[in-house]
Amino acid sequence: MNATPELTLLQTCLMAVIQAVCVVLFIFIIVPLTIYAERKVLGHAQDRLGATRIAGHRVGLTGWLNRGMWRMGKVPFLSYWRGLPMLVGDIAKLFLKEDIVPTKADRAIFLVAPALSLIASVVVFAAVSFYPGALFTFPKFVPVLGGVPFNGFITDMNVGLLFILGIASVGVYGIVLGAWASNSKYPLLGGLRSGAQIVSYEVPLTLSLLVPVVLTGTLNFNDMTRKLALETSPLAAPLMAVGFLVYFTCGFAETNRMPFDMPEAENELVAGFHTEYSGMRFGFFYLAEYINMVVVSALASAFFLGGPYLLPFGLHRFVQDWPVLGAPNALWYVVKMILLLFVFIWVRGTIPRYRYDQVMAVAWKYLIPFTLVLVVLAAALRFAA
Amino acid sequence: MFKNEEMEINMGPQHPSTHGVLRLKLKLDGEIITKCTPCIGYLHRGVEKICENKSFFQGQVWTDRMDYTSAIANNLGWAESIEKLFGITVPRRAVYIRTLLNEFNRLASHLIWLATHGLDIGAMTVFIYTFREREAILDIFDAFCGSRLTTTAFRIGGLREDLPPGFEKKVRDFLAKFPDCINEYETLLTENRIWKKRTIGVGILKAEDAIAMGVTGPVLRAAGVPYDIRKAFPYAAYSEMDFEIPTRTEADTYARYQVRLEEMRQSARIIQQCIDGLPEGPVMAKLPKVLRSEVNEVYHPTEAPKGELGYYLVGEKGSLNPYRFHVRAPGFINLQALPMMIEGGLVADVIATIGTLDVVLGEIDR
Numbered sequence: 025m026n027a028t029p030e031l032t033l034l035q036t037c038l039m040a041v042i043q044a045v046c047v048v049l050f051i052f053i054i055v056p057l058t059i060y061a062e063r064k065v066l067g068h069a070q071d072r073l074g075a076t077r078i079a080g081h082r083v084g085l086t087g088w089l090n091r092g093m094w095r096m097g098k099v100p101f102l103s104y105w106r107g108l109p110m111l112v113g114d115i116a117k118l119f120l121k122e123d124i125v126p127t128k129a130d131r132a133i134f135l136v137a138p139a140l141s142l143i144a145s146v147v148v149f150a151a152v153s154f155y156p157g158a159l160f161t162f163p164k165f166v167p168v169l170g171g172v173p174f175n176g177f178i179t180d181m182n183v184g185l186l187f188i189l190g191i192a193s194v195g196v197y198g199i200v201l202g203a204w205a206s207n208s209k210y211p212l213l214g215g216l217r218s219g220a221q222i223v224s225y226e227v228p229l230t231l232s233l234l235v236p237v238v239l240t241g242t243l244n245f246n247d248m249t250r251k252l253a254l255e256t257s258p259l260a261a262p263l264m265a266v267g268f269l270v271y272f273t274c275g276f277a278e279t280n281r282m283p284f285d286m287p288e289a290e291n292e293l294v295a296g297f298h299t300e301y302s303g304m305r306f307g308f309f310y311l312a313e314y315i316n317m318v319v320v321s322a323l324a325s326a327f328f329l330g331g332p333y334l335l336p337f338g339l340h341r342f343v344q345d346w347p348v349l350g351a352p353n354a355l356w357y358v359v360k361m362i363l364l365l366f367v368f369i370w371v372r373g374t375i376p377r378y379r380y381d382q383v384m385a386v387a388w389k390y391l392i393p394f395t396l397v398l399v400v401l402a403a404a405l406r407f408a409a
Numbered sequence: 410m411f412k413n414e415e416m417e418i419n420m421g422p423q424h425p426s427t428h429g430v431l432r433l434k435l436k437l438d439g440e441i442i443t444k445c446t447p448c449i450g451y452l453h454r455g456v457e458k459i460c461e462n463k464s465f466f467q468g469q470v471w472t473d474r475m476d477y478t479s480a481i482a483n484n485l486g487w488a489e490s491i492e493k494l495f496g497i498t499v500p501r502r503a504v505y506i507r508t509l510l511n512e513f514n515r516l517a518s519h520l521i522w523l524a525t526h527g528l529d530i531g532a533m534t535v536f537i538y539t540f541r542e543r544e545a546i547l548d549i550f551d552a553f554c555g556s557r558l559t560t561t562a563f564r565i566g567g568l569r570e571d572l573p574p575g576f577e578k579k580v581r582d583f584l585a586k587f588p589d590c591i592n593e594y595e596t597l598l599t600e601n602r603i604w605k606k607r608t609i610g611v612g613i614l615k616a617e618d619a620i621a622m623g624v625t626g627p628v629l630r631a632a633g634v635p636y637d638i639r640k641a642f643p644y645a646a647y648s649e650m651d652f653e654i655p656t657r658t659e660a661d662t663y664a665r666y667q668v669r670l671e672e673m674r675q676s677a678r679i680i681q682q683c684i685d686g687l688p689e690g691p692v693m694a695k696l697p698k699v700l701r702s703e704v705n706e707v708y709h710p711t712e713a714p715k716g717e718l719g720y721y722l723v724g725e726k727g728s729l730n731p732y733r734f735h736v737r738a739p740g741f742i743n744l745q746a747l748p749m750m751i752e753g754g755l756v757a758d759v760i761a762t763i764g765t766l767d768v769v770l771g772e773i774d775r
Contacts, residue, residue: 070537209418213440213756282531283603376603377531379757380440 035172043178047149055314056111062369063107069373075107118307126206126300133205138301138308141198145315147191151184152322153177155332155354156246176332176354177246184245185237185327189230192278192319195312196222202309203297214296217380221277221284224387229274231395235267236327238402249326250352253333253340260405261337263398268328270395272364275320277383279313282372284383321364325357329364332357415443422451426529426760429770431744433759440755445748449741452774460734465491465700466565468734473559475738476772478521480560481514481550482713483772488563489644490709490720495565495700501646503567503692508646509580509683510553510562512676516587517546518714518767519669519676523594526666526764530607535597542590545583552576565700567693580684587677591670598666608663612750612762615660622746626716626739628766631668632660638712645711649686650679662765669767701727715739715767738772 031039060075067074125134155176162169181187196219203215237243239260240251252264277284298309330336332352335343344350378386416437421427430451436444456475460468472483485507492499499507520539527535547557552573554562562568598604614624616632629636637654639647655671657664702724710719716739725732743766751762 066533070534071541072537209416213418213437217440285531373534374597375532375601376527376598376607377757378603379607379755381755382606 031172035169038169039172039174040178043175044150047178048146051146051149051315051318054318055311056115058314058317058365058369059114060108060111061365062372063110065366065369066373069370075110115307115311118304118310121303123303123305124300126208128207129300130205130207133201134300135305137198137202137205138305138312139198140201141195141312142308142315144191144195144198145312145319148188148319149322150178150191151181151187151245152319153180153184153245153249153326153331154357156250156352159354180244180246182242182244185233185243185248188319188323189226189233192316193226195316198309198312199297202301206297206300208300211297211299214299218280218297221380221383221387222280224384225274225277225284225391228270228387228391228395229278231392231399232267232271232274233323233327234395234399235263235402238399238406239264241406245326249331249333252327252338253330253336254338254344255341256338257405257409258338260402261339263402263405264328264337267395267398267402268324270391270398271328272320272324272367274387274391275317275324276368276371277387279316279320279368281313281317281368283375283378285377317365317368318361321361321368322357324364325360329360330356331360413438420759422448426525426763428525428763428768431763431768431770431773433747435756435759437756440757442751442754442756442759445751445759447744447747449744449770450774452770454775456775457734457736461731464729465702465731468731469561469563470559473561474771475736475775476518476713476715476718476740476769477558478769479514479518479714480558481510481562482518482711482718484560484562485511485645486709486711486713486718486720488565489711490707490722491565491700493709494702494705494707494722494724497566497694497696499567499694500691501688502571502690503694504646505683505687506568506572506692507563508650509680509687510550511645512679512683513546513549515676515714516673516680517543517550519673520546522669522714522764522767523666526761526767527598529760529764530604532598532601532604535594538590538593538597542587549576549579549583552579564693566696567691569693571692577684577687580680584677584681584684588674591673595670599670605663607757607761608666608765609659609661611662611754611758612765613659613661614746614750618749619660619746622749623742624716624746626713626743626767627665627668627672628716628743628746630654630656631664633658638710638717642710644709646683647679650682652679652682662761665765699729701729702731706733710737713739715769715772716743736772736775738775740766740768740770741773741775744768744773 064074125131153176157176158173159176161171161173164170199222200215200219203211203218206212236248236252239256240248242248242251256264276282298306301309325331328336330340332354333340334349334353334356418435418437419432420435421432422430427433432448432451434444434446434448435442454474456471460471463471469484469487472487473480475483488507491497520543524536524539524543527533527539550560550562551557553576554560554569614622614628614632616629616634619629619632620634625636633656635654635656638644639650639652640654652675655668655675657668704726705724706722708719708721710717712718717737718739719737721733721735721737722731723733747762747766751759754762
């Protein structure tokens with residue numbers, strides 16, 4: 025996008041490290057926030073308040089902030105937010121718990137599997153672009169990095185989408201291997217389900233992403249979001265809208281979320297593939313699931329909802345000259361992402377779980393033929409244009 | 410090169426959806442159940458034997474702990490069977506209050522059933538909604554007898570005390586809002602595509618099989634047999650009540666869901682009639698200090714929320730306690746039909762079917 029000044033090797037390396045750290049920080053801030061939001065949103069959906077207890081009534085920061093209220097014998101307003109430390113507490117607890125490896129487990133694979141899942145879901149962000157340009161430039165007085173732009177993306181690969189899909193599909197290995205290595209029956213069932221389900225749903229998911237690819241003719245993340253917002257014919261809007269629904273549905277299956285949470289189906293398979301895992305190894309699977317949610321939301325936001333551009337489906341061209349709203353903004357990107365994350369939680373609170381065979385039927389009988397038609401239509405549209 | 414093997418897994422006794430300590434030995438061909446063997450007894454306390462060693466006044470406490478989600482229905486059966494054994498007539502006001510509480514108990518039990526059944530299938534919000542209403546019912550129990558779950562609500566010959574002040578208002582408040590609550594559950598489930606897919610055609614138990622297995626309660630009525638003890642052999646004040654027996658003919662999990670929801674509406678109707686037509690008068694019959702039985706036996710069936718709950722009592726000449734006490738627990742007999750219902754189904758159907766049978770292990774293992 026923007027003309028990038030020539031960087032020295034040192035600058036390139038430093039920027040790579042800084043950006044990677046920033047993205048990881050971003051992930052590890054937004055994931056606990058999602059977990060907390062899940063508790064709260066589900067709570068309100070279910071006529072209760074959600075997490076309110078962790079900071080205690082009179083201890084900790086909120087206890088101190090509320091000391092006056094307690095003295096007057098009133099329930100403080102801040103009580104509602106007492107669950108906030110759960111952001112940290114959830115993860116801290118997992119770190120502190122014992123890491124048990126079953127005697128009969130295949131030790132090496134058992135230990136590696138959760139990391140595989142987590143790494144696959146984090147690495148995807150290497151190709152995700154939050155903003156098609158420099159978010160800011162380091163001021164001149166900063167040593168070494170003076171004048172270097174800080175981009176809204178880590179890499180500007182020309183095969184960005186391919187990279188994302190490739191890496192994301194590695195995640196399932198973590199689940200299947202972990203389940204297999206546990207040497208236990210419920211994880212085995214969960215792992216088999218998950219292997220079949222995730223592989224099946226990858227087909228319609230990829231096909232639905234093919235719609236924007238065909239329409240724009242590129243795999244580069246930034247080019248795609250820009251072309252989708254500014255250059256695609258508005259005729260493609262209905263196609264994109266349907267593609268979005270299909271993609272998002274598959275996203276639920278890919279992330280093992282309700283109503284497709286077969287691999288862990290708590291009420292059937294105890295805890296599914298991670299039954300034998302404890303402590304932070306379980307935490308890795310847990311985090312990977314939420315990071316995958318963020319990934320799915322991030323991709324949906326970029327490819328179907330316009331990403332950093334306000335309006336999706338080629339409609340942005342009508343507002344591109346407006347002040348502020350017309351310019352791309354990383355804020356729009358994140359707001360859309362958060363809205364989608366909310367939908368993830370909302371759906372969980374609303375509908376029951378499919379049965380395993382029905383999940384597969386949805387993928388093979390409906391979604392795959394349907395997305396094939398979508399891709400053909402997109403191709404036709406592209407030819408016509 | 411490839412070997413086909415059946416996998417044997419244990420579902421329970423510690424499993425999130427076996428409703429307590431039910432253990433199922435499942436043989437799986439992939440995800441398909443080829444054989445299911447229920448193993449019970451993990452919660453056995455010997456309630457029947459204990460009651461044989463307690464006086465007639467003392468046994469009721471143990472009935473609370475059989476089906477702990479419907480303690481009042483158990484109490485009612487116990488009290489009435491002893492009254493039948495000794496030929497005691499209970500004052501009408503007490504009978505009405507018993508009927509009222511029994512129907513509240515049916516609501517509480519069905520609410521727990523809906524909660525856990527929904528949760529098993531993954532509808533987690535229904536769980537909290539139903540527990541909200543159940544909480545109101547438990548408050549009513551609390552107001553009446555001081556406890557919420559193990560009520561020991563009645564006395565032989567009537568009630569220990571009359572209704573507390575403010576009780577009637579509580580009941581009327583509840584009745585005013587309850588129909589809307591059922592509608593709320595229905596908006597979440599009844600027309601939900603996933604709910605229908607998970608329940609329609611799952612766990613079918615045809616009428617003739619159900620009768621052959623001795624299955625009673627909503628499971629039998631969902632197969633089209635309108636057998637309800639409240640109508641067939643009226644007890645308490647049911648002969649004076651105007652209510653319907655909901656039935657369906659599909660005999661599947663969805664039909665049982667509809668039957669139970671309609672039963673909740675009918676229960677609310679009965680409660681309304683009880684509270685409107687509550688007679689005045691005493692609540693306790695004149696009883697001797699000590700009940701000494703004759704040689705006599707009695708079987709008293711009642712329609713507990715889960716089916717026919719029968720108490721069989723044998724009296725011994727001059728004895729303070731029953732010579733023999735046996736409970737026909739509906740859950741125990743309904744559970745027999747489980748293998749028949751799930752063999753050939755999928756693992757997920759086992760969960761749906763256990764939920765729809767509404768088993769409580771406290772009563773099965775006794």
